[in-house]
Amino acid sequence: MSTNPKVVLAYSGGLDTSVILKWLQDNYQAEVITFTADIGQGEELEPARQKAIQLGIKPENIFIDDLREEFVRDFVFPMFRCNTLYEGEYLLGTSIARPLIAKRQIEIARQTAAQSVAHGATGKGNDQVRFELGYYALEPNIKVIAPWREWDLLSREKLLAYAEQAGIPIEMKHKQGGAPYSMDANLLHISYEGRHLEDPKAQAEAEMWRWTVAPEQAPEQPCYLELEYEQGDPIALNGQRLTPAQMLAALNQIGGEHGVGRLDLVENRYVGMKSRGCYETPGGTILLKGHRGIESITLDREVAHLKDDLMARYATLIYNGYWWSPERRALQVLIDHTQQNVNGWVRLKLYKGNVTVVARDSKNSLFDQTIATFDDDGGAYNQADAGGFIKLNALRMRIAENTRRRRAS
């Protein structure tokens, strides 16, 4: 019977997490349990299994899950119900995937009676925070191992040397010098950091982008989509009912073809520094526009404004890793409650990077043509009411100015 500590590692099968795997075995004499998830990053998972076996992981300690539907249904869609943007622009593609991975890792730790979990995020980024806040919230006494904060393999060279020594297969690209972009992908987006992006005044390389064509290369013909919404979530595309993951995949496909969803940004990390990132979020960019469009006719004004007032706060919670916090949950309850009547369809036009809403309708529409019309409305709205409305809204300002004058005179 082994008394070695068990560690559940979030394992991608790539170079970095393979080095971590080995390092956990070497440094902690750990029995490593690997967890590899398909959240739509677009890579085969079987190679990860093979590599794990090759690195000595017992078959029963290899967990490979397809979490795509859960990811979109329980994380991406709830977030989009709030029209969520971090710092006015970022669709939170990386942030929203971490809580799911943390949750599943903890579940596996319970199942395998592991005392520890480990991840491959660095000590400078947001992801370590997102993973670990999730771990601690769900399993408060878990031991967290964050190799990047512990080891001394901080340069690319040392890492490669360790890998070589440990017999970890190294792909050609890693050997051919030059730090790669730090990339992260899932069904919602792919991100790029590092390398010459570290200079905010340097333009991103054209070859960097992977999911979308450049607007210049997109088709000359616009594409029109119809999205149907039910309680704030998209359920059908051009009349065809799709599961959440199918929906996002389909929109990524179409959006990518039309050059939709590129973003080049300097953002503020939770750990206190600014960082430059480039993102491709084709489906998400369409979903944000679509959701604003369907809400525009189905949501009460003050409810919409309440949501807008809370949006940045909600976005920051997700960005900072507080998905599993009680305050995020409380906000979610409010947000979800507001979506009851957010039903209907939105017609969107995609063209060379642009996404625009061109039409929308709903059986729950609050748009009242009789009242909105510039033509005679047959008395539906009494224009004289506006006089009193303005008078009372102006009253406090009139009193203030009259008071000021009385005093001055």
Add this chain to the structure above:
Amino acid sequence: MSTNPKVVLAYSGGLDTSVILKWLQDNYQAEVITFTADIGQGEELEPARQKAIQLGIKPENIFIDDLREEFVRDFVFPMFRCNTLYEGEYLLGTSIARPLIAKRQIEIARQTAAQSVAHGATGKGNDQVRFELGYYALEPNIKVIAPWREWDLLSREKLLAYAEQAGIPIEMKHKQGGAPYSMDANLLHISYEGRHLEDPKAQAEAEMWRWTVAPEQAPEQPCYLELEYEQGDPIALNGQRLTPAQMLAALNQIGGEHGVGRLDLVENRYVGMKSRGCYETPGGTILLKGHRGIESITLDREVAHLKDDLMARYATLIYNGYWWSPERRALQVLIDHTQQNVNGWVRLKLYKGNVTVVARDSKNSLFDQTIATFDDDGGAYNQADAGGFIKLNALRMRIAENTRRRRAS
């Protein structure tokens, strides 16, 4: 000596305000003083003078002002310092012009000893509120005449009949049936409402748009711009220093050529109904992106988030007509204070409707490459600090979960 009441009318020279002019003379025996402003709507003002004279206005009662610089410098730019968007999308092109017109009208009323002011906004819209809140805030005891809320000329036919009878020249377009779009233009935007836009599921007509080419018709070559900012305001374009109005005009020109700034929206009016509007805001769309870009490297994270948390509220104040209110002024003081270090340049790419930031730099940049780098930072940042940071941020959630478990057991 005349005892007729004096009324300062916001006069465009168009059909509607000409009918109002006549109606004020007829119904109030008013001595009408016309006020026509150039705020960049792109129309000659001299015809308005001629028409006023033709309608019997004394030359000394005709006021024509070029307010373009004041408009952009004191209204548009301050608003853009907050990255202001109403309901997530609308750049407030109409809203921001009304306070200036109201202010100037009151100044003229004082100068001419007029007791009243009048405007041509209907009783269903936001503009009546914006005008009148401005009037009352600045001159609390002014008498406001809002003909559209008083008269019975509520249909197009009645209006034309009145005009004809009054000898007001009617342009051909008005006679040829079909209600025109309700349009409003100034240096920031042109807007369209009414007609078949009143059906939110009907797509806007291609011929409606006036300021921008369709993205499909825009040049095949992207255009790169460099905007220089000083304390949050753009001061130079591609190295050439421009006045505020010149800047906005130049950006409108370039943006329009590249199909930038179209928006089709259902929005919530302050008077309680939803309404559909289409907008072209080429320069403003560029400015929003540019300002976010320069702030991204020069603004402290928490200051940026504070601004984001207040933005929707600030936008709603402007949309609803509270520019001259003490609460808008208080928010402005905060916003302006945050812009001290918002200096530097942003490089933008325009291409067939898209505006994207591709580079940015500033002598006040808070981006610290040494710390942000994925490479070895030579100790500038101690990764171990992150462990404590996460631990303490997680503590309340860990205690909560442990408490729950203790109770459950």
Add this chain to the structure above:
Amino acid sequence: MSTNPKVVLAYSGGLDTSVILKWLQDNYQAEVITFTADIGQGEELEPARQKAIQLGIKPENIFIDDLREEFVRDFVFPMFRCNTLYEGEYLLGTSIARPLIAKRQIEIARQTAAQSVAHGATGKGNDQVRFELGYYALEPNIKVIAPWREWDLLSREKLLAYAEQAGIPIEMKHKQGGAPYSMDANLLHISYEGRHLEDPKAQAEAEMWRWTVAPEQAPEQPCYLELEYEQGDPIALNGQRLTPAQMLAALNQIGGEHGVGRLDLVENRYVGMKSRGCYETPGGTILLKGHRGIESITLDREVAHLKDDLMARYATLIYNGYWWSPERRALQVLIDHTQQNVNGWVRLKLYKGNVTVVARDSKNSLFDQTIATFDDDGGAYNQADAGGFIKLNALRMRIAENTRRRRAS
């Protein structure tokens, strides 16, 4: 068969609403349906029935309801879950009763097929708004009659003359000149406005107060209470389970004896003016302290802060009459969600006007003595973590200052 319009009148049985009753009969030839509710104002309801009969109301048109339990359970307690204070001080005693009356009036209108409702609130106050926003939200096409905004009985003398002529019995107090305080009472509070309170620099008369003794007259011995809470609501007092209305009545009784809950205030009305009011809210003052006390040990920090950040907005919604609005409901969903673990007891001391929490405990307590202690905690908390926590929280400010210096040098 009568074709006279039916009007449901909120009828107190007092002079003012009796005049309104008559005036509705005279001016609208209305078939008046009276609705009199016991919401704890402390007056017999049977005299109202007698008076209504005397004024010609058919017995089947007289509705008298005891709404005390509903009032406290569905309106007062939900509001207290948010520690609600308007403008930092006012416990919203009047505001919270109006939505219930509006709702019941609409129910009776439906039951009796009445097309109209009427109330006795003046055109200057908040209550008209609260009543009518309720009516319209629940029954959008109801006809509202607000006699004080329509008639010319605006002086006390005219009102009395009308009453006399109409054969309405007038109590001695009304005849003996001197405008009475405008008062409003229900289980939550009694309020006073008008008369010499209209001068904010005049002190309130000692004889004005009705529900509480002056602190000077309160017992020399303090009184200790124990309140038990379940999901944010008080359910037992000193170990005795009480219904909501019993609870509030009991706390009013004890609080009143100990001089608790007087308030003298200038507040901002929704209709645009400032007004001076005096309030006695003995039970409510205890409940606010008690609720803060039980939340202090059971609520997560960030949830508590989220509630605090939203509280003033929620209070303003209730003050302004938006109880039945979708935005108040959305906020309520969030607030109620946070109260799941707000269970336990609070010990309070009442003494001559003071209410103080002296002890509190809960099975859901998040207070962790092991961690909070100043003594050795046996490793429950690692003090070294604080160093990293502070370092990362300071990072952005350090970078900013270093940047500033580099630039300056």
Add this chain to the structure above:
Amino acid sequence: MSTNPKVVLAYSGGLDTSVILKWLQDNYQAEVITFTADIGQGEELEPARQKAIQLGIKPENIFIDDLREEFVRDFVFPMFRCNTLYEGEYLLGTSIARPLIAKRQIEIARQTAAQSVAHGATGKGNDQVRFELGYYALEPNIKVIAPWREWDLLSREKLLAYAEQAGIPIEMKHKQGGAPYSMDANLLHISYEGRHLEDPKAQAEAEMWRWTVAPEQAPEQPCYLELEYEQGDPIALNGQRLTPAQMLAALNQIGGEHGVGRLDLVENRYVGMKSRGCYETPGGTILLKGHRGIESITLDREVAHLKDDLMARYATLIYNGYWWSPERRALQVLIDHTQQNVNGWVRLKLYKGNVTVVARDSKNSLFDQTIATFDDDGGAYNQADAGGFIKLNALRMRIAENTRRRRAS
């Protein structure tokens, strides 16, 4: 020439900081510079000088400052302009003193060319954060020494042993076992933590309180005060002009005599745990009431509400130690701007623990008796306006309900 590191220590002269002083000499071979400030804690400072000399500090390395005026003028008063309360109840007496000490310590470090600063706050509390965020914000590259997070003297016994060995005089109270309360005092308050307060269900001991008499022991006669305000700050008491520190001292004196300002609280620390504290803030309690009173007649409604909406956030910033942050400064700019017309006087009554506003007046009063009156106002306010005001405010809710019905039918 010495190469020993120089450390500026926040030195109270008490046991703990004397041990730290010695420990810095022993462990860092430090040349210690002591800084002792009078911020109104009510202790002689000369004994601290004597003790420092006794412990081997060179006279030129002993800094003793009277910071009382600066403390109240530049920290306490600005904070009170926002009616600041943390978690609805706490007046932030400790939090507001830390930034001043941090600032002065940094100034002395610059003056003496010291590379380090040290403080005596523990690793579990908020004060370490407040001190160190201040240090880092003002002097980003300062070295911070926090002995409580470094050493192993975590129990009372070890500390006393170290002191004895180091020849530090130990007062009798420390020897007589039983952990003392952890106390902190300055002109704004005195606080108590620890000991049996660590059990939130245990009542505080009567003998614990030091600054105020128990309400039961306070005079039978109420005391009336008149506070005069200028731009939001109190400048005269009962007609006598006082400096900021004199004002707060005088109010502490009177408040303390009347049993005003005791508070017993469980609060949420920034480092993640709940903690129980007792506070005496006699003058501050009076100032909060007074400031709300003067604002109630001089502040515009929406400005007041904006402040209320931001208050909890501002309070949390101060509580968490972000006084020197750019976001606190930005909020302060807004808050200060709103105080321009907050002039006038407030009359308050103190009686056995109660503080109540009984009258208030201002030359800048926005209270308009003509309009507020229940009597005939001679047309100053047109009650009919209220009808339109309500109608338009209700419109969105009416449309929503009508829409719902149409759909349901």
